Amino acid sequence: MFKKKPQIKPAAPLRSSDRRKIADSIIHDYQLTISQPDEPTPEQKAEATAAHTGLRNSLLPDNVQSARFTTTHGPQLKQVSGTVYIGHPPNEDSRILWWQIEGALYPSVYTLWRHPDMVPLLHTPSIVIKKLQGGADLMTPGLAGGPPFPARAKKGSVVAIASTENPSVPVAVGVCEIDVSALQQVQGQKGHAVENLHWCGDELWSFSPSERPGKPMPEELEGWVRGLEDRGLVDKAEDLKLDDEADEGGVSLNGDEGQAHAINGHTNGVTEPSGDQEPNDAEEAREMSQKDIDSAFRSAFLYGVHHHKTTQSSSPTFGLVFPLSQSFVMSNLIQPFLPTFTPLQKEQLQIKKTSWKNIKKFIKALDKEKLLKSKEKDGHETVILDIDFRDKAIAEFKPYRLPKKESASGKSDKPTNGDDTGDDSIRQKLQVVTSYRPTSKLSPLFASTTKQLLTPPEVREIMTAYIESENLVHTTNKRLVNLNPLLGNSVFDGSGNLDKEVLAKGSVPRDALVDRILHSMNTSYAILRNGASITDAGIKTKSGTPPKVTIVLETRSGNKTMTKVSGLEAYHINARPLADELRKVCAGSTSVEPLAGAAKKNEKEVLEVMVQGPQKDAVLKALEKRGVQSRWVEIVDKTKGKKR
Structure with missing residues (x-):
């Protein structure tokens, strides 16, 4: 649900009465009521009341704010709206703790990390977790650690999902589509088990009013460990293997979330080891028949087409x-997908050892099968004009396991990931830090500090100290601040209706005052990588707001679409390695040119990457690998005449 960034309106403080009402609703719905004796003593009643109040404050802190949001959900991209509740426990950043849609309240992973055993915890292998973090639903064959499964995992109940490698750390939140607790086995079962709504790594997880990146997943959570020990799953989770997965791979992706991926041991006529197991001597010495070699080449071509269908589903x-x-077909659609696990298999799986003997005759054979259309070009080459993507052999193709190939330099040659270890921006961790500097008009309010650059929490702390030192807290409502001449003159100039109303009342809500001060301050930013701090030597801030990476889609030469990417330098990305990767992934030409008018004289040039075709999704995926979050990217689609 939150794979794409939702539209979240400005947050407003939640009234105390509403907060208590919502917290009590959560306690009731999630059966968190604290038990007490049938005939409690006054002391026991007092203890129960204090415990209930503490539970309320833990679920919804007194600083919680609410905001309306809209997003899309499901394969039909149905527009839904709801409410998010943003708050922070002591000494932590503000995060989305709960969200509400159609009257139902759901916890975020941050809430589950702090409240063990709030919901039933299901488990699945780590390879399925990666699919869930792409928006997949959990299929019944993907369930691990049972039967038996938690008794509370009934149809319609909210559940958490954890990896068998980190069984005590929930990483996804969903709703059971079947009665999981009643399952007697999962092998051979089909269908959806859990509808995936939110996961560690989506836009809800990454949202922060202070624009800080999402909190990393903890290694272990003691409270959840105790729950697993009670169920006897701690030792059992360590013994779970990937073999527990069935043909459907445990995940299903629909609509805008992608397509279903199968995870199985399908060999297509080639014997291969399972997992990372090394082939034994018998397998290595096995001679492949010509039928095996032909089958391997045909399956590799189908795999190459399937790879493009699943990774670039939105592209024409x-x-x-x-x-x-012919050279493109061989190097991009066949060779990367040949199951060459052993040196002998690598030697045998060559086009000259097939019954076709060369790639030209191989393409013509596929043409006869009506998998594609081909044509002679220049009398010596056969090119593919079109591929029937709806053909049964392509539509029903199931991927098989490919070997992990390591080059002499140690970098992976696997074709589907596109990684280039020569590019140090891959897998970098980026953080956009916005700092605030008081203007001369506001400087009297910040006389207590010598720091030039402040974070929003520091601004709030300084203002709280100022308000208390000047005795400006309202006598009947502590959330209101009485205005003194300094606040009235420096913050509210009386130009707008809101200013006039505040000045007339002589008081303003504390949060509104702090927000107004932040908007009045000068901003600067720094884009940090790999754990660097803004106080480190050599780190310089720049005035203004952080720039965005810009992706532009435009039409050229009639109906040909080009994708242009610029603004990479600010995010520590080298344009040329990115262009090389996109050329391979998109199977099209790329170029790198200086962006006209982007750099001033004597400044370092700003480069622009151009990719043939509408490759927005491929570019976003490449940027994500380099630590660029979607909220730092601006997409301009000139082919449709609109800006998003």
Whole structure:
């Protein structure tokens, strides 16, 4: 639900009565009521009341704020709206703790990390967790650690999902679509088990009023460990293997979230080891028949087409730019997908050892099967003009396991990831830090500090100290601040209706005052990488707001679409390695040119990457690998005449 960034309106403080009412609703719905004797003594009643109040404050802190949001959900991209509740426990950042849609309240992973055993905890292998973090639903064969499963995991109940590698740390939140607790087995079962609504790594997890990145997943949570020990799952989780997964792979992706991926041991006529197991001597010495070799090449071609369909599902012709040359077909659609686990298999799986003997005859054979259309070009080459993506062999193709190949330099040659270890921006951790500097008009309010750059929490702390030192807290409502001449003159100039109303009342809500002060201050930013601090030597801040990486789609030469990417330098990304990766992933030409008018004289040039075709999704995926979050990217679609 939150794979794409929701539209969240400005947050407002939640009234105490509403906060208590919502907290009591959570306690009731999630059966968190604290038990007490049938005939409690006055002391026991007092203890129960204090415990209930503490539980309320833990679920919804007294600083909680609410905000309306809209997003899309499901394969039909149905627009839904609801409310998020933002708050922070002591000494922690503000995060979304709960969200509400259609009257139902759901906890975020941050809430689950602090409240063990609030909901039933289900488990699945780590490879399925990666699919869940892409928006997949959990399929019944993907369930691990049972039966038996938690008794509370009934149809319609809210559940958490954890990896078998970190069984005590919930990483996803969903709703059971079946009665999981009643399952007697999962192998051979089909269908959805849990609808995935929120996961560690989505936009709800990454949201922060202070624009800080999402909190990393903890290694272990003691409270959840105790719950697992009570169920006898701690030792059992360590013994779970990937073999527990069934043919459906335990995940299902629908609509805008992608397509279903199968995870199985399908070999397509080639014997291969399972997992990372090394092949034994018998397998290595096995001679492949010509039928095996032909089958392997045909399956590799189908895998190559399937790879483009699943990774570039929104692009026309799935990112393939026709006509396809013989060399392109061999290097991009066949060779990367051959199951060459052993040196002997690598030696045998060559086009000259097939019954076709060369790639030209291989393409013609596929043409006869009506998998594609081909044409002779220049009398010596056969090119592919079109591929029937709806053909049964392609539509029902199931991926098989590919070997992990390591080059002499130690970098992976696997074709599907596109990683280039020569690019140090891959897997970098980025953090955009916005700082605030008081203007000359506001400087008297900040006389107690010598710091030039302040964070929002520091501004709030300084203002709280100022308000208390000047005795400006309202006598009947502590959330209101009485205005003194300094606040009235420096913060509210009386130009707008709101200013006039505040000045007439002589008081203002504390949060509104702090927000107004923040908006009146000068801002500067720094984009930090790999744990760097703004106080480190060599780190310089720049005035203004952080720039965004810009992706522009535009039409050229009639109906040809180009994708242009700029603004990479601010995020420590080298344009040329990125262009090389996109050329391979998108199977199209790329170029890197200086962006006209972007750099002033004597400044370092700003580069722009151009990719052939509408490759927005591929670019976003490449940027994500380099630590760039979607909220730092601006997409301009000139092919439709609109800006998003």
